[in-house]
Amino acid sequence: DAKTTQPTSMDCAEGRAANLPCNHSTISGNEYVYWYRQIHSQGPQYIIHGLKNNETNEMASLIITEDRKSSTLILPHATLRDTAVYYCIALSDGEYGNKLVFGAGTILRVKS
Amino acid sequence: DSGVTQTPKHLITATGQRVTLRCSPRSGDLSVYWYQQSLDQGLQFLIQYYNGEERAKGNILERFSAQQFPDLHSELNLSSLELGDSALYFCASSVRAGVVNEQFFGPGTRLTVL
Numbered sequence: 001d002a003k004t005t006q007p008t009s010m011d012c013a014e015g016r017a018a019n020l021p022c023n024h025s026t027i028s029g030n031e032y033v034y035w036y037r038q039i040h041s042q043g044p045q046y047i048i049h050g051l052k053n054n055e056t057n058e059m060a061s062l063i064i065t066e067d068r069k070s071s072t073l074i075l076p077h078a079t080l081r082d083t084a085v086y087y088c089i090a091l092s093d094g095e096y097g098n099k100l101v102f103g104a105g106t107i108l109r110v111k112s
Numbered sequence: 113d114s115g116v117t118q119t120p121k122h123l124i125t126a127t128g129q130r131v132t133l134r135c136s137p138r139s140g141d142l143s144v145y146w147y148q149q150s151l152d153q154g155l156q157f158l159i160q161y162y163n164g165e166e167r168a169k170g171n172i173l174e175r176f177s178a179q180q181f182p183d184l185h186s187e188l189n190l191s192s193l194e195l196g197d198s199a200l201y202f203c204a205s206s207v208r209a210g211v212v213n214e215q216f217f218g219p220g221t222r223l224t225v226l
Contacts, residue, residue, distance in 0.1 A: 043114060043202050043217030044155070087155075093210045097167025099145065100215060102155035 001101060002027040002090035009107040018075040020106050022088030025069040031092045033064060035073045037084040047073065078110045115139065116218035118203050124224045130191040133221045137184055137205030144186040145215060146178055150199035161186055162209040198225045
């Protein structure tokens with residue numbers, strides 16, 4: 001599975017968009033980009049995933065570059081409750097079984 | 113609330129002891145995963161079961177074992193406990209065995225080994 005690189009931490013003002021980058025330059029064609037987040041010691045929470053196209057759901061948008069070497073998770077209007085560790089994971093779809101490999105993630109601090 | 117339940121919430125025990133952590137997946141989910149989160153190692157995958165069958169294995173210690181029962185709940189057994197086993201243990205569930213479907217995580221069991 002491709003290695004991902006994320007900034008250690010980021011700050012964002014409440015109400016503004018939070019843009020979290022992720023580099024996955026060695027990603028292969030069948031690997032998806034997943035984003036999860038973990039709010040202080042709670043269980044990780046799925047946010048969004050994508051393969052090639054940009055994706056949007058009620059929580060966030062995922063923008064994947066055309067060469068798929070990087071992506072950006074966008075929280076359109078960050079709130080204090082979005083303060084969490086955000087994990088970007090590149091993973092192929094193993095029909096038989098698979099696992100999430102979490103790196104260090106990005107600590108996002110939303111400030112009022 | 114993810115729909116995944118884990119018991120107990122907290123567990124305090126002594127070195128050398130054995131404990132069992134329990135997980136009930138979301139209704140309809142056939143796959144269960146176990147993860148360990150410690151301060152020095154971060155979140156690490158331990159093992160996955162799908163409909164009672166082991167499907168994927170991470171760096172799970174030989175002192176640890178798991179199983180998934182016919183009613184789909186799962187148990188993680190930790191034996192000969194060491195201080196370094198102190199961690200948060202998360203269970204997650206998903207509909208399918210493959211990964212292109214989100215995993216829903218439970219609230220975790222905090223294990224403290226004294």
